[in-house]
Amino acid sequence: MKMLLSTALAALIASSSAFAADLYAPEPAPITPAAPVAVSTSGWYLRGDVGYAWNHLRGASYWQGGPGGFNADFDDADVDDSWVIGGGVGYQWNDYFRTDVTLDYMFDSDFEGSTSGSCGVAADCVSTDRASWNALSLLANAYVDLGTYGGVAGGFGGITPYVGAGIGATRVNWGSLRNTSCDVNDPSNCDGSVEHDGEDSWRFTYALMAGASVDLTCNWAADAGYRFRQIAGGDMFGYAMNGGPGDDDGFYVHEARLGLRYTFNSCEAPYVPPAEPVVYK
Template sequence: MTKTILAAATAALLASSAAYAADAYQPEPQPVYVDAPEVAVAEASGWYLRGDLGYSFNKLRGADYFQGSNATKVDFATSSIKDSFWLGGGVGYQMNNYLRSDLTFDYLFDSDFTGSTRGSCGVSTACTSRDLTTMRAYTLMANAYIDLGTYAYFTPYIGGGIGGSYVKWDKLRNTSCANSNPSSCDATVEHEGKGSWRFAYQLMAGASIDVTCNVKADVGYRFRHTAGGDMFGYALNGGPGYDKGFTSHSLHAGARYVFGGCETPVAYEPPPELPVYK
């Protein structure tokens, strides 16, 4: 009887120990993995205003005129224009990080012209003239640019544009003097200055510099070709005259103001809570 009671007690103790062990053991929960949110790369876009000031190294491609009658057209013996400053502005749109375009208008300040022609004064006296006038130009251009990536605060770019220039010439003052006696000169003749619209194109290269999130400085180089056109009118058996166009190499500095260039702060989101193991 005693053995039976002892065996029953032992069995009950083992069963309760096994039950306690089963209750006490809890497998470690698996950590919760949360996928990182996708981060979209923001692309710069939006409207901007620009302003530029530059210095242009100008080269006239020549000039010609009708001499004596409209049947005889001859070239100027010499012709050149001076360098000058230019001022411009425009509005543009940044399409993405690599492509933008703008419409610009600029004014080329007075560029002095000096030329000479050779012919006859009176009946048979050979003479040389000295011709003086001034040119200015107003140019409207549609441009496109490729930004070549941003390095720290610098973004180099290349670009090109097409448009038109209104070139305006002042009165041409022509004074002819005898070759044999340069002090013997005819009275100065004035030819009415002409103006005309011409085709123009340009190529650019430079870099923009981030000053603030809205303001970018811009420094660069520009090559422009302007077609020829009317230069001066007829007076005393001379004219009209035409210039053959000109090219210009210019350096400029300016700035662009970008609307909405500053990023909007993102609301803070706390990270997901991790499981706590006890």
């Protein structure tokens, strides 16, 4: 009897051990999350910008006296500052180089100038000349991104400084110029006002840029920067009443700009490791 119980107990223990072995699953090794892997550092982007422009007129001149007359400079010539709005499309070639084409519109900037000489009411007169101008610039630009600094996982919040240059053309649109001449010794004694038709012309333009962008999301970046443009000289106004035409010597434009860029296919995809299979023994 004692032998029979011992045999049964041994068989029960062996059966339990085999059943436990069949259900055994090894404890999986700890998985270290992998860093996100960028799908691509290149892609097309759209941009939009607003800016404020400090404009400097490089000079202006006019023809005085009709046939046999002479060309003279304005005694004073100045233009006001203005706002700029623009947009463009570009391509990010890699982490350090991108190009785009931009179209920018500069809102009206007032011109005020003066000339001196004889007029219809006196031999010694000074004129007041007023007009306005606006401009549309088309530029092809290239930028060098100088690396991304800071930010969190995925690059959000990273700051990327850059420098760039552009080349293209600007259509300068001059409005009518109104000229009023008055006696130097009696400013109330004025000649009748003369209006000259404004001229439009395309001018060669180049630009230099510097700034920094901040990644807001994987697609959106905010941009803050400075741009310098030099616009070549051209036609300003036409002939009227023995005066004109007139020309300007071009502009220096200093701009502070803020913008947004949306890049297609720039989001990062996190690496997901395959699940460990359960092993039965």
